[in-house]
Amino acid sequence: MIDPTTLPEPRFVEVGARDGLQNEHVPIPLEVKVAFVDALSETGVREIEAGAFVSSKAVPQMGGSFEVFENIRRKEGVKYSALVPNEEGLERALEAEVDKIAVFTAASETFNQHNINCSIAQSIERFRPVVARAKKARLGVRAYISTAFYCPYEGHVKPSAVLAVVDRLVALGVDELSIGDTIGRAAPFDVRVLLESLLRRVRVETVYMHFHDTYGMAVANALTAWGEYKVSGFDSSAGGLGGCPYAPGAGGNVATEDLAFAFAASHGRVTLDFAKLKAATSLLEPHLGHAMPSHLGKLVPKA
Ligand code: HMG
Ligand code: MG
Numbered sequence: 544m545i546d547p548t549t550l551p552e553p554r555f556v557e558v559g560a561r562d563g564l565q566n567e568h569v570p571i572p573l574e575v576k577v578a579f580v581d582a583l584s585e586t587g588v589r590e591i592e593a594g595a596f597v598s599s600k601a602v603p604q605m606g607g608s609f610e611v612f613e614n615i616r617r618k619e620g621v622k623y624s625a626l627v628p629n630e631e632g633l634e635r636a637l638e639a640e641v642d643k644i645a646v647f648t649a650a651s652e653t654f655n656q657h658n659i660n661c662s663i664a665q666s667i668e669r670f671r672p673v674v675a676r677a678k679k680a681r682l683g684v685r686a687y688i689s690t691a692f693y694c695p696y697e698g699h700v701k702p703s704a705v706l707a708v709v710d711r712l713v714a715l716g717v718d719e720l721s722i723g724d725t726i727g728r729a730a731p732f733d734v735r736v737l738l739e740s741l742l743r744r745v746r747v748e749t750v751y752m753h754f755h756d757t758y759g760m761a762v763a764n765a766l767t768a769w770g771e772y773k774v775s776g777f778d779s780s781a782g783g784l785g786g787c788p789y790a791p792g793a794g795g796n797v798a799t800e801d802l803a804f805a806f807a808a809s810h811g812r813v814t815l816d817f818a819k820l821k822a823a824t825s826l827l828e829p830h831l832g833h834a835m836p837s838h839l840g841k842l843v844p845k846a
Pocket of ligand 2: 786
Protein backbone atom coordinates (compact mmCIF):
# COMPACT_ATOMS: atom_id res chain seq x y z
CA MET A 544 0.00 0.00 0.00
CA ILE A 545 1.20 3.55 -0.73
CA ASP A 546 2.27 5.48 2.35
CA PRO A 547 1.23 9.10 1.59
CA THR A 548 3.75 10.45 4.08
CA THR A 549 6.53 9.33 1.71
CA LEU A 550 5.09 11.35 -1.18
CA PRO A 551 6.25 14.90 -1.93
CA GLU A 552 4.14 17.99 -1.37
CA PRO A 553 2.59 18.87 -4.75
CA ARG A 554 3.91 22.12 -6.26
CA PHE A 555 1.48 23.93 -8.53
CA VAL A 556 2.35 26.22 -11.40
CA GLU A 557 -0.79 28.20 -12.17
CA VAL A 558 -1.06 28.62 -15.95
CA GLY A 559 -4.64 29.92 -16.15
CA ALA A 560 -3.65 33.45 -17.12
CA ARG A 561 -1.56 32.14 -20.06
CA ASP A 562 -2.61 28.69 -21.28
CA GLY A 563 -6.08 29.28 -19.85
CA LEU A 564 -6.68 32.51 -21.72
CA GLN A 565 -4.67 32.05 -24.94
CA ASN A 566 -7.35 29.94 -26.59
CA GLU A 567 -10.31 32.13 -25.57
CA HIS A 568 -11.72 33.88 -28.60
CA VAL A 569 -13.44 36.81 -26.91
CA PRO A 570 -10.83 39.44 -26.01
CA ILE A 571 -10.55 39.67 -22.22
CA PRO A 572 -10.09 43.29 -21.02
CA LEU A 573 -6.72 44.13 -19.47
CA GLU A 574 -8.22 45.03 -16.10
CA VAL A 575 -9.93 41.64 -15.89
CA LYS A 576 -6.67 39.80 -16.65
CA VAL A 577 -4.90 41.87 -14.02
CA ALA A 578 -7.64 41.25 -11.45
CA PHE A 579 -7.52 37.53 -12.27
CA VAL A 580 -3.73 37.33 -11.73
CA ASP A 581 -4.01 39.38 -8.52
CA ALA A 582 -6.75 37.06 -7.25
CA LEU A 583 -4.64 34.00 -8.14
CA SER A 584 -1.78 35.51 -6.14
CA GLU A 585 -3.99 35.23 -3.03
CA THR A 586 -4.77 31.51 -3.45
CA GLY A 587 -1.50 30.24 -1.97
CA VAL A 588 0.00 29.28 -5.32
CA ARG A 589 3.72 30.05 -5.51
CA GLU A 590 4.12 30.46 -9.24
CA ILE A 591 1.89 32.11 -11.83
CA GLU A 592 2.50 32.09 -15.58
CA ALA A 593 0.95 35.47 -16.26
CA GLY A 594 1.45 35.92 -20.01
CA ALA A 595 3.39 35.18 -23.18
CA PHE A 596 5.77 37.40 -25.14
CA VAL A 597 4.84 35.89 -28.48
CA SER A 598 3.56 37.41 -31.69
CA SER A 599 0.16 38.99 -31.11
CA LYS A 600 -0.72 38.03 -34.68
CA ALA A 601 -0.18 34.39 -33.70
CA VAL A 602 -1.95 34.56 -30.33
CA PRO A 603 -3.99 37.78 -30.04
CA GLN A 604 -5.16 37.15 -26.46
CA MET A 605 -1.53 37.33 -25.22
CA GLY A 606 -1.02 40.70 -26.94
CA GLY A 607 -1.43 42.64 -23.70
CA SER A 608 1.04 40.58 -21.65
CA PHE A 609 3.41 43.50 -21.09
CA GLU A 610 0.58 45.60 -19.67
CA VAL A 611 -0.51 42.69 -17.47
CA PHE A 612 2.95 42.55 -15.92
CA GLU A 613 2.99 46.33 -15.58
CA ASN A 614 -0.27 46.42 -13.64
CA ILE A 615 -0.35 43.33 -11.42
CA ARG A 616 0.29 43.57 -7.68
CA ARG A 617 3.28 41.31 -7.11
CA LYS A 618 2.88 39.31 -3.97
CA GLU A 619 5.96 38.38 -2.01
CA GLY A 620 6.76 34.70 -2.28
CA VAL A 621 5.03 34.34 -5.66
CA LYS A 622 7.03 34.01 -8.89
CA TYR A 623 5.57 35.54 -12.05
CA SER A 624 6.71 33.93 -15.29
CA ALA A 625 6.01 34.22 -19.02
CA LEU A 626 6.48 32.28 -22.25
CA VAL A 627 9.37 33.45 -24.41
CA PRO A 628 9.95 31.95 -27.89
CA ASN A 629 13.00 33.96 -29.00
CA GLU A 630 15.29 36.91 -28.27
CA GLU A 631 12.59 39.43 -29.21
CA GLY A 632 10.35 37.87 -26.56
CA LEU A 633 13.15 37.89 -24.01
CA GLU A 634 13.67 41.64 -24.52
CA ARG A 635 10.03 42.25 -23.64
CA ALA A 636 10.15 39.82 -20.73
CA LEU A 637 13.17 41.58 -19.25
CA GLU A 638 11.48 44.97 -19.66
CA ALA A 639 8.39 43.56 -17.97
CA GLU A 640 10.55 42.37 -15.05
CA VAL A 641 9.41 38.76 -15.06
CA ASP A 642 10.91 36.46 -12.42
CA LYS A 643 11.23 33.53 -14.75
CA ILE A 644 10.90 32.68 -18.43
CA ALA A 645 9.63 29.57 -20.17
CA VAL A 646 10.98 28.60 -23.57
CA PHE A 647 8.88 26.12 -25.50
CA THR A 648 9.45 23.50 -28.12
CA ALA A 649 7.98 20.08 -28.90
CA ALA A 650 8.77 16.41 -29.39
CA SER A 651 7.07 16.36 -32.81
CA GLU A 652 8.27 18.36 -35.80
CA THR A 653 4.89 19.09 -37.35
CA PHE A 654 3.44 20.59 -34.19
CA ASN A 655 6.55 22.69 -33.67
CA GLN A 656 6.33 24.05 -37.22
CA HIS A 657 2.68 24.99 -36.70
CA ASN A 658 3.28 26.46 -33.26
CA ILE A 659 6.54 28.40 -33.55
CA ASN A 660 7.32 28.18 -37.26
CA CYS A 661 10.61 26.32 -37.01
CA SER A 662 12.06 22.84 -36.60
CA ILE A 663 12.95 21.40 -33.20
CA ALA A 664 16.68 21.85 -33.93
CA GLN A 665 16.12 25.49 -34.98
CA SER A 666 14.13 26.15 -31.82
CA ILE A 667 16.98 24.85 -29.65
CA GLU A 668 19.38 27.19 -31.49
CA ARG A 669 16.98 30.10 -30.92
CA PHE A 670 16.88 29.27 -27.21
CA ARG A 671 20.66 29.14 -26.78
CA PRO A 672 21.20 32.94 -26.47
CA VAL A 673 17.82 33.35 -24.72
CA VAL A 674 18.70 30.91 -21.94
CA ALA A 675 22.24 32.31 -21.59
CA ARG A 676 20.95 35.89 -21.23
CA ALA A 677 18.13 34.94 -18.91
CA LYS A 678 20.58 33.12 -16.63
CA LYS A 679 22.92 36.12 -16.67
CA ALA A 680 19.94 38.23 -15.57
CA ARG A 681 19.36 35.64 -12.79
CA LEU A 682 15.98 34.59 -14.10
CA GLY A 683 14.67 31.09 -13.66
CA VAL A 684 14.35 29.14 -16.92
CA ARG A 685 11.72 26.53 -17.61
CA ALA A 686 11.49 24.56 -20.85
CA TYR A 687 8.25 23.12 -22.16
CA ILE A 688 8.24 20.02 -24.31
CA SER A 689 4.87 19.87 -26.03
CA THR A 690 3.36 16.79 -27.68
CA ALA A 691 5.31 14.57 -25.30
CA PHE A 692 2.73 11.79 -25.73
CA TYR A 693 0.61 12.55 -28.79
CA CYS A 694 0.79 15.09 -31.60
CA PRO A 695 -2.36 16.46 -33.25
CA TYR A 696 -0.72 15.97 -36.65
CA GLU A 697 1.59 12.95 -36.24
CA GLY A 698 -0.26 10.81 -33.68
CA HIS A 699 1.61 8.83 -31.02
CA VAL A 700 5.01 10.25 -30.04
CA LYS A 701 7.72 7.84 -28.87
CA PRO A 702 9.45 8.49 -25.54
CA SER A 703 12.79 8.39 -27.42
CA ALA A 704 11.71 11.55 -29.30
CA VAL A 705 10.97 13.27 -25.99
CA LEU A 706 14.26 12.18 -24.46
CA ALA A 707 16.21 13.51 -27.45
CA VAL A 708 14.70 16.97 -26.87
CA VAL A 709 15.19 16.70 -23.11
CA ASP A 710 18.92 16.06 -23.61
CA ARG A 711 19.29 19.14 -25.79
CA LEU A 712 17.39 21.37 -23.38
CA VAL A 713 19.33 20.10 -20.37
CA ALA A 714 22.56 20.81 -22.26
CA LEU A 715 21.38 24.43 -22.68
CA GLY A 716 21.17 24.71 -18.89
CA VAL A 717 17.44 25.07 -18.30
CA ASP A 718 16.37 24.69 -14.66
CA GLU A 719 13.27 22.60 -15.16
CA LEU A 720 11.19 20.76 -17.74
CA SER A 721 7.46 20.83 -18.25
CA ILE A 722 6.29 17.73 -20.05
CA GLY A 723 3.20 18.61 -22.08
CA ASP A 724 0.30 16.37 -22.98
CA THR A 725 -0.74 19.12 -25.35
CA ILE A 726 -3.85 17.43 -26.73
CA GLY A 727 -4.85 15.71 -23.48
CA ARG A 728 -4.77 12.24 -25.02
CA ALA A 729 -2.37 10.45 -22.64
CA ALA A 730 -3.50 7.86 -20.09
CA PRO A 731 -1.64 6.57 -17.00
CA PHE A 732 0.01 3.81 -19.05
CA ASP A 733 1.64 6.43 -21.31
CA VAL A 734 2.74 8.41 -18.26
CA ARG A 735 4.41 5.34 -16.75
CA VAL A 736 6.21 4.48 -19.98
CA LEU A 737 7.63 8.00 -20.36
CA LEU A 738 8.54 8.54 -16.72
CA GLU A 739 10.33 5.18 -16.47
CA SER A 740 12.91 6.42 -18.98
CA LEU A 741 12.79 10.17 -18.29
CA LEU A 742 13.56 9.80 -14.59
CA ARG A 743 16.67 7.78 -15.38
CA ARG A 744 17.92 10.92 -17.18
CA VAL A 745 16.89 13.89 -15.03
CA ARG A 746 16.24 14.57 -11.36
CA VAL A 747 12.59 14.20 -10.41
CA GLU A 748 12.60 17.65 -8.73
CA THR A 749 13.20 19.25 -12.14
CA VAL A 750 10.16 17.64 -13.76
CA TYR A 751 6.73 19.22 -14.03
CA MET A 752 3.80 17.52 -15.74
CA HIS A 753 1.46 19.60 -17.88
CA PHE A 754 -1.73 17.68 -18.51
CA HIS A 755 -4.60 18.85 -20.67
CA ASP A 756 -7.89 17.14 -19.89
CA THR A 757 -9.52 16.48 -23.26
CA TYR A 758 -10.27 12.81 -22.50
CA GLY A 759 -10.78 13.29 -18.75
CA MET A 760 -7.49 11.55 -17.93
CA ALA A 761 -5.56 14.49 -16.48
CA VAL A 762 -6.23 13.87 -12.77
CA ALA A 763 -5.50 10.14 -13.15
CA ASN A 764 -2.29 10.97 -15.00
CA ALA A 765 -1.18 13.42 -12.31
CA LEU A 766 -1.94 10.97 -9.49
CA THR A 767 0.09 8.33 -11.36
CA ALA A 768 3.08 10.66 -11.75
CA TRP A 769 2.86 11.71 -8.10
CA GLY A 770 1.89 8.44 -6.41
CA GLU A 771 4.10 6.08 -8.43
CA TYR A 772 7.04 8.27 -9.48
CA LYS A 773 7.13 10.99 -6.80
CA VAL A 774 6.85 13.78 -9.33
CA SER A 775 5.81 16.86 -7.35
CA GLY A 776 5.54 19.59 -10.02
CA PHE A 777 2.24 20.09 -11.84
CA ASP A 778 0.88 22.80 -14.12
CA SER A 779 -2.80 23.55 -13.79
CA SER A 780 -5.28 26.23 -14.68
CA ALA A 781 -7.85 27.72 -12.31
CA GLY A 782 -11.27 26.83 -13.71
CA GLY A 783 -9.78 24.34 -16.19
CA LEU A 784 -9.48 26.68 -19.17
CA GLY A 785 -6.74 26.14 -21.72
CA GLY A 786 -5.65 24.80 -25.06
CA CYS A 787 -3.21 25.76 -27.72
CA PRO A 788 -4.45 27.52 -30.90
CA TYR A 789 -2.05 25.26 -32.86
CA ALA A 790 -3.30 22.02 -31.28
CA PRO A 791 -6.75 21.55 -32.81
CA GLY A 792 -9.15 19.71 -30.51
CA ALA A 793 -7.14 20.22 -27.32
CA GLY A 794 -9.21 20.59 -24.18
CA GLY A 795 -8.37 22.77 -21.19
CA ASN A 796 -5.60 22.23 -18.70
CA VAL A 797 -6.43 20.18 -15.67
CA ALA A 798 -8.30 22.56 -13.33
CA THR A 799 -6.23 23.69 -10.34
CA GLU A 800 -9.12 23.08 -7.96
CA ASP A 801 -9.77 19.57 -9.34
CA LEU A 802 -6.12 18.62 -9.06
CA ALA A 803 -5.80 20.14 -5.58
CA PHE A 804 -8.89 18.19 -4.50
CA ALA A 805 -7.45 14.95 -5.93
CA PHE A 806 -4.15 15.38 -4.08
CA ALA A 807 -5.86 16.38 -0.82
CA ALA A 808 -8.26 13.43 -1.07
CA SER A 809 -5.21 11.18 -1.56
CA HIS A 810 -3.66 12.56 1.66
CA GLY A 811 -1.27 14.89 -0.16
CA ARG A 812 -0.36 18.15 1.55
CA VAL A 813 -2.30 20.88 -0.25
CA THR A 814 -2.20 24.46 0.96
CA LEU A 815 -4.24 26.13 -1.78
CA ASP A 816 -7.36 27.98 -0.69
CA PHE A 817 -10.38 26.61 -2.58
CA ALA A 818 -12.62 29.60 -1.79
CA LYS A 819 -10.00 31.99 -3.14
CA LEU A 820 -9.60 29.89 -6.28
CA LYS A 821 -13.35 30.14 -6.77
CA ALA A 822 -13.18 33.90 -6.20
CA ALA A 823 -10.50 34.18 -8.90
CA THR A 824 -12.44 32.19 -11.49
CA SER A 825 -15.63 34.10 -10.68
CA LEU A 826 -13.91 37.31 -11.78
CA LEU A 827 -13.18 35.81 -15.17
CA GLU A 828 -16.24 33.72 -15.92
CA PRO A 829 -18.64 36.58 -16.89
CA HIS A 830 -16.20 37.65 -19.63
CA LEU A 831 -15.82 34.27 -21.31
CA GLY A 832 -19.23 33.61 -22.84
CA HIS A 833 -19.18 30.06 -21.47
CA ALA A 834 -18.87 28.26 -18.15
CA MET A 835 -15.57 27.10 -16.67
CA PRO A 836 -15.01 23.40 -17.35
CA SER A 837 -13.74 22.38 -13.90
CA HIS A 838 -15.61 19.73 -11.89
CA LEU A 839 -15.36 21.54 -8.55
CA GLY A 840 -16.50 24.79 -10.12
CA LYS A 841 -19.84 23.17 -11.01
CA LEU A 842 -20.59 22.04 -7.46
CA VAL A 843 -23.32 24.03 -5.75
CA PRO A 844 -22.01 25.29 -2.41
CA LYS A 845 -23.85 23.86 0.63
CA ALA A 846 -26.20 26.41 2.23
P1 HMG B 1 7.88 33.95 -37.07
O1 HMG B 1 6.85 34.53 -38.01
O2 HMG B 1 8.65 32.77 -37.54
O3 HMG B 1 8.91 35.05 -36.53
O4 HMG B 1 7.12 33.62 -35.71
P2 HMG B 1 9.77 36.13 -37.25
O5 HMG B 1 11.01 36.26 -36.40
O6 HMG B 1 9.91 35.84 -38.71
O7 HMG B 1 8.91 37.48 -37.07
C1 HMG B 1 7.68 37.69 -37.73
C2 HMG B 1 6.93 38.81 -37.03
O8 HMG B 1 6.64 38.43 -35.68
C3 HMG B 1 7.71 40.12 -36.95
O9 HMG B 1 6.78 41.17 -36.95
C4 HMG B 1 8.33 40.06 -35.59
O10 HMG B 1 8.62 41.32 -35.04
C5 HMG B 1 7.23 39.38 -34.78
P3 HMG B 1 6.40 41.96 -38.31
O11 HMG B 1 7.73 42.50 -38.78
O12 HMG B 1 5.83 40.95 -39.25
O13 HMG B 1 5.42 42.99 -37.85
N1 HMG B 1 7.76 38.66 -33.62
C6 HMG B 1 7.34 38.88 -32.36
N2 HMG B 1 6.40 39.71 -31.85
C7 HMG B 1 6.23 39.66 -30.50
N3 HMG B 1 6.93 38.85 -29.69
C8 HMG B 1 7.87 38.02 -30.17
C9 HMG B 1 8.11 38.02 -31.57
N4 HMG B 1 8.95 37.34 -32.35
C10 HMG B 1 8.73 37.73 -33.61
N5 HMG B 1 8.55 37.23 -29.35
C11 HMG B 1 6.97 33.14 -33.37
C12 HMG B 1 7.76 32.94 -34.66
C13 HMG B 1 7.51 32.16 -32.36
C14 HMG B 1 7.20 34.57 -32.89
C15 HMG B 1 5.46 32.93 -33.66
O14 HMG B 1 5.31 31.70 -34.33
C16 HMG B 1 4.65 32.92 -32.40
O15 HMG B 1 4.56 33.90 -31.71
N6 HMG B 1 3.98 31.82 -32.11
C17 HMG B 1 3.11 31.72 -30.94
C18 HMG B 1 3.19 30.39 -30.37
C19 HMG B 1 2.36 30.31 -29.13
O16 HMG B 1 2.31 31.20 -28.32
N7 HMG B 1 1.69 29.15 -28.96
C20 HMG B 1 0.91 28.89 -27.76
C21 HMG B 1 1.77 28.64 -26.58
S1 HMG B 1 2.57 27.05 -26.59
C22 HMG B 1 1.44 26.03 -25.78
O17 HMG B 1 0.32 26.41 -25.55
C23 HMG B 1 1.89 24.68 -25.29
C24 HMG B 1 2.16 24.63 -23.79
O18 HMG B 1 1.02 25.03 -23.06
C25 HMG B 1 2.57 23.23 -23.36
C26 HMG B 1 1.62 22.15 -23.86
O19 HMG B 1 0.42 22.23 -23.59
O20 HMG B 1 2.13 21.24 -24.52
C27 HMG B 1 3.30 25.60 -23.42
MG1 MG C 1 -0.63 23.72 -22.59
